[in-house]
Amino acid sequence: MFKKWIIVIAALLFIGIVIRISFIITSNHQHSEHLDVVEPKNALPIIVEKQGVTKVNGHVIVNKTYQLPQNYKPGENKKARHKLNEMLDKAEQKELDLKYISGYRSYKNQQKVVKSYIENDGEKVAKQYTAKPGHSEHQTGLAFDVGTQRPLEDFHNDFEHTKEAHWLAHNASEYGFIIRYPKGQSNQTGYAYEAWHLRYVGPELAKIIDNQDTNLESYYQLN
Incomplete structure (x- = not known):
């Protein structure tokens, strides 16, 4: 029973790490895209x-x-x-x-x-x-x-x-x-x-x- 809980916890940690890495990659990609966008100096409506x-x-x-x-x-x-x-x-x-x-x-x-x-x-x-x-x-x-x-x-x-x-x-x-x-x-x-x-x-x-x-x-x- 104890081993099963260890396996479950390990699996959850692994899933969390994967999600975190995916988020970082996506954020960096979006940031690099925004670097190419030049916003108006006075972007007011x-x-x-x-x-x-x-x-x-x-x-x-x-x-x-x-x-x-x-x-x-x-x-x-x-x-x-x-x-x-x-x-x-x-x-x-x-x-x-x-x-x-x-x-x-x-x-x-x-x-x-x-x-x-x-x-x-x-x-x-x-x-x-x-x-x-x-x-x-x-x-x-x-x-x-x-x-x-x-x-x-x-x-x-x-x-x-x-x-x-x-x-x-x-x-x-x-x-x-x-x-x-x-x-x-x-x-x-x-x-x-x-x-x-x-x-x-x-x-x-x-x-x-x-x-x-x-x-x-x-x-x-x-x-």
Whole structure:
């Protein structure tokens, strides 16, 4: 009887060893297969919510590809506006002439803006710097345009060369803002460089994008 139990135990141990070896071989094979797979740097899902708003990692995405529905009316984001005011106050302490120019725009208001730009500059030129209704970041309530008390520099390339724009480029991320359409990155963003156009994404992401000298499209691999 004792010998039978020894045989049974030995058999069970042998079976366990075989199963363990098979598991190790399978795991190593799977691991070697995964070594050949290059995952995206930011493998985050693109989520379209019920109201038709596209988000990646909780951030609203709107550009020439991803649009907002006409009935999306969040209004101005209070936290974003608060951080903007903090930044403008700091700029004033630095004796800089930086001011708020525009923020939230509804779908209908964007229609009016686009119409006026087309009337002034023609449709071909207007497309380079203005977004179609539903494709404007201003509709998110998270985007702001800033400028100076010198109107000729506002919404113009000359703003880039001002001390205000220089300070903004180096400090906006501290308050959670990015220059939404950076210089030399129009192939990714779809828009010409706008040193005055800010988008609130929070300090953490803003600093990453600033340090990497990139944009939302490239960072989230949306192109």
